[in-house]
Each structure stands twice: as structure tokens, then as C-alpha cells.
Amino acid sequence: EVQLVESGGGLVQPGRSLRLSCAASGFTFDDYAIHWVRQAPGKGLEWVTGLNWNSGGIVYAASVKGRFTVSRDNAKNSVYLQMNSLRAEDTAFYYCVKDKHNILTDSFDSWGQGTLVTVSS
Amino acid sequence: DVVLTQSPLSLPVTLGQPASISCRSSQSLVYRDGNTFLNWFQQRPGQSPRRLIYKVSNRDSGVPDRFSGSGSGTDFTLKISRVEAEDVGVYYCMQGTHWPATFGGGTKVEIK
Numbered sequence: 077e078v079q080l081v082e083s084g085g086g087l088v089q090p091g092r093s094l095r096l097s098c099a100a101s102g103f104t105f106d107d108y109a110i111h112w113v114r115q116a117p118g119k120g121l122e123w124v125t126g127l128n129w130n131s132g133g134i135v136y137a138a139s140v141k142g143r144f145t146v147s148r149d150n151a152k153n154s155v156y157l158q159m160n161s162l163r164a165e166d167t168a169f170y171y172c173v174k175d176k177h178n179i180l181t182d183s184f185d186s187w188g189q190g191t192l193v194t195v196s197s
Numbered sequence: 198d199v200v201l202t203q204s205p206l207s208l209p210v211t212l213g214q215p216a217s218i219s220c221r222s223s224q225s226l227v228y229r230d231g232n233t234f235l236n237w238f239q240q241r242p243g244q245s246p247r248r249l250i251y252k253v254s255n256r257d258s259g260v261p262d263r264f265s266g267s268g269s270g271t272d273f274t275l276k277i278s279r280v281e282a283e284d285v286g287v288y289y290c291m292q293g294t295h296w297p298a299t300f301g302g303g304t305k306v307e308i309k
Contacts, residue, residue, distance in 0.1 A: 121238075121246065121289055121300040137297050138198070171245060182234045182293020187245035 078102040078186040080172045085191030088162055096157040096191060098172030106150035109133070109175035111184065112157050114168035117192075124170070125157070129178040140166075162195045169193075199223055201290050201301035209309045216277040218304045220290035225270050227294070234293035237266055237275045238300075241286040249288075250275065282308060 084096040098110070111126035125146045127134045134146060145158040155172060169190035176183035200223040210216045226233050237250040248257050250266035253273060263278040277284055285308060290301040 120303045121291070123298045123300070135296060180296075182236060182291065182298050183251065184236070184238075184246075184248055184291075187247065189245055 078174060080174060080186060080188035082170060082172050082188045082191035085170065085193045087194045087196065089197050090163060090195055092162055093158070093160045094162060094193060096159065096170055096193070098155040098157075098188060100153045100155070100172075100174070103174070105153040106130075107178055108185075109178055109180045110148060110155045111173040111175060111180070112146065112155075113171045113173050113184070113187075114166075115171070115190070116165075116168045119168075122168075126175070126180045127155075128180060133180050135180065159193070162193075164195050167193060167195045198297060199226070199292050199295045199299050201292060201299055203288075203290060203301035203304050205304060206302070207305045207307070209307050210277075210280045211309045212282065213279050216280050216284075216306060218275045218288055218290075218306075220268075220273040220275070220301050222271040222273075222292060224295070226273075226292050227270060232294075233269065235266075235268070235273050236291045236293065237264075238289045238291060239284075239286055240289065240303075241283075244286075246289065277306075280306070280308070 079101045081099045088094050109128045112124040125136045143161045148155045171190045172188040173184045174186040176185040202221045204219045235253050238246040240246040249260050254266045265276050287303045
């Protein structure tokens with residue numbers, strides 16, 4: 077069974093940093109691209125970033141470009157999202173999402189349960 | 198970025214009755230290879246989203262056949278032929294033709 081478990085969320089002050097992790101299991105991790113999608117509480121979905129199986133093809137949403145960095149460690153079956161210069165509007169649940177392919181596509185196959193990031197002073 | 202506009206925002210439905218959700222795109226979602234990358238997701242209360250429909254009209258594995266997708270170009274529709282209690286939640290369209298992928302604002306389906 078595919079499992080994606082996000083961690084690292086919490087309360088952080090504006091301008092500070094936070095690093096999210098996504099631990100994957102139940103599939104051959106390095107065969108698939110991974111995305112991060114976020115959802116502000118009670119709001120809609122926003123694709124944030126993603127990377128291919130080999131850490132290539134990285135793309136960011138304009139809203140986070142230059143502040144967020146995505147990476148993966150295939151030896152640890154994990155993906156990371158380094159979030160710097162956080163703003164109130166970054167407050168959201170952050171979901172780790174497995175792609176159905178080894179490169180970024182729109183085939184969002186499996187979702188984690190999400191981790192909540194709250195940016196507030 | 199491509200803007201997807203869903204309507205209605207809220208859809209109260211009687212159990213056993215049909216429901217229809219519209220998704221309109223700010224530009225054509227036909228990719229240069231002829232495919233149209235328009236998906237539909239369901240998010241039940243307290244749960245993560247799950248995909249129901251991909252490439253306009255293809256149901257994902259395990260999705261009941263009361264769900265169907267249709268449309269072309271810029272106009273798309275998700276239909277539920279007979280709404281059941283487990284269908285309550287928010288439905289989102291999402292396009293993957295033009296990156297970054299974007300989602301519609303969501304339609305909340307509730308039981309009258």
C-alpha cells in the first residue's frame with residue numbers, strides 16, 4: 077500500500093524558515109516524480125512544486141519561487157520542502173503527492189494526509 | 198497561469214438525484230499532442246483529495262460509474278448520475294496541459 081507521511085509543520089513567525097519532509101513507502105520510490113500541493117484552511121488547492129524521479133525537472137509556482145526549495149533523497153525514500161522567508165499567505169496544509177510517472181505530469185496518483193504550516197506572529 | 202472557473206460554488210442535491218458541475222478554462226486545454234489534461238478530484242470532509250477522472254472522461258480505478266466527465270476545449274462537466282451520501286464533499290477540476298498545473302476553486306456538494 078502506498079503511504080506518504082508528511083512531517084515538519086507547525087507554527088512559525090513571518091520571515092522565518094521551516095523544512096517539511098515526506099516519507100514514502102509501499103512503492104519503488106525512485107521510479108516516480110513527487111509534487112507538493114497546498115491548501116489554506118477552508119480554501120482550495122494550489123500546486124506548489126514538484127521534481128522528477130532523478131531530482132530533475134524542478135518547477136515552482138510563482139507564489140513560492142525563490143523562497144522554497146524542493147529536493148529528494150532516493151536512498152531515504154524521502155522528499156523535502158525547504159521554505160524560507162515565510163509569509164502569512166503560506167499558511168496551509170501541505171500535501172505530498174505521488175505522480176503516476178517518473179517525470180512531472182498531472183497524474184496525481186496518491187496523496188499524503190498533509191501537514192499544517194501556520195505562519196503568524 | 199490558466200484560470201479554471203467552477204460553478205456552482207455550492208450544490209445541494211437530493212439523494213438519488215443527479216448533479217452536474219461545470220469547469221471553464223481561460224484557455225484551451227488541448228495539448229499539442231491532441232490530449233486534453235483535465236482532471237476531477239473529490240475531497241471528502243477531513244480527507245485528502247483523490248482523483249476521480251483524468252483526461253476529461255476516464256474514470257480512475259475504483260471510481261463508481263455514476264461519475265462521468267465530459268467536455269472539450271475550454272468547457273468541461275462532471276456529472277453524478279445519482280448522488281449518494283458518500284459523495285458529499287468538495288469537487289475540484291484541475292488542468293495539467295499548461296504548467297503550472299492549476300485547480301478550480303471547488304464546488305461543495307451537500308445533501309438537501
